[in-house]
Amino acid sequence: MYARLTFVRQLLPLSGRAYSTTARVPLAFELHKPPKETDKPHAPIIFMHGLFGSKKNNRSMSKVLARDLGRTVYAVDLRNHGDSPHNPTHDYLAMADDVEGFIEEHRLTGTTLIGHSMGAKTAMTLALRSPDIISDIVSVDNAPIDAALLSSFGKYVQGMKKIEEVGVTRLVEADEILKNYEESLTIRQFLLGNLYRPKDEKITKFKVPLKILGAALDNLGDFPFKDPDEVRFVKPALFVRGTQSHYVSDEALPIIGRFFPRFELVDIEAGHWVISEKPELFRRGMHGHLSQRNNC
CATH class of the missing domain: 3.40.50.1820 (Alpha/Beta hydrolase fold, catalytic domain)
Structure with missing residues (x-):
């Protein structure tokens, strides 16, 4: 069953x-x-x-x-x-x-x-x-x-912000950084699915507004x-x-x-x-x- x-x-x-x-x-x-x-x-x-x-x-x-x-x-x-x-x-x-x-x-x-x-x-x-x-x-x-969100969500925001600060150009570089914040490959791939490369730019960015969502974590609980x-x-x-x-x-x-x-x-x-x-x-x-x- x-x-x-x-x-x-x-x-x-x-x-x-x-x-x-x-x-x-x-x-x-x-x-x-x-x-x-x-x-x-x-x-x-x-x-x-x-x-x-x-x-x-x-x-x-x-x-x-x-x-x-x-x-x-x-x-x-x-x-x-x-x-x-x-x-x-x-x-x-x-x-x-x-x-x-x-x-x-x-x-x-x-x-x-x-x-x-x-x-x-x-x-x-x-x-x-x-x-x-x-x-x-x-x-x-x-x-x-x-109910408070898992503390891992705050770590995800930190890791994603770090990726943007470094200014990565390749997905593998972003994943290497995110490994310091999340062990699961599946979850890292899920988070990195938000990455994109703006037109005529080499550096990747996240579609989601990290500052807004980071500030909203308490509300979301x-x-x-x-x-x-x-x-x-x-x-x-x-x-x-x-x-x-x-x-x-x-x-x-x-x-x-x-x-x-x-x-x-x-x-x-x-x-x-x-x-x-x-x-x-x-x-x-x-x-x-x-x-x-x-x-x-």
Whole structure:
């Protein structure tokens, strides 16, 4: 058995909203359509990456979900990531507001939100703030709680800043520097995926604004909603956690159930990078949950 499912069926009232005070950012995205068009319309999926990620991280899984479910998948770049614009405000209310703007711009209805890590808290925030425009959510290895990020994220920022200070011209040079901050080749490759060479320049730079994201690390550990007696999302919610990760502990399950009273839990034998570590198990979990949504 690859996963354990926990069902919480209690339905509770919903109230309360929170808003961002910063301007919306238009989000870059990749569109993944089903290989075969059908007469029956299916609701779209918005797929959101984690910190230092981008839409390309979810490209393969987005194509698989579009194929398996017959649903259009929008893999987006959240603000200050990938090809989306930079903005000095980087918190969950602002990112959720960007995604709401994306839904409005593309006139999407019945939307499913899938988010990993930072993207998961963005999905939860939008679902609690604007439940009428969301059909259901999938939160991958994060919970609606205040919890400090791993100290490694601060080290990643230090290493990436060092790479820019040195002014490297080759990827292998950047990797040698980053080895001093992160042992895992897989994680280093993930971080270095943000490197690019500006036109007519020899020195590589990072697409992500390191100063902004470095200053936002404390905010990214927090969750903007504190009281589940004031606001709840009473539609379906799937929480996927890596059993080797610390982000969704057993102690967090009661608060998840209060904010998301219809949540289901899937455990996958993996660390924090659930999707890349165990893509087939993740696909199965998504297929089971989202196929039910297709049939609703």
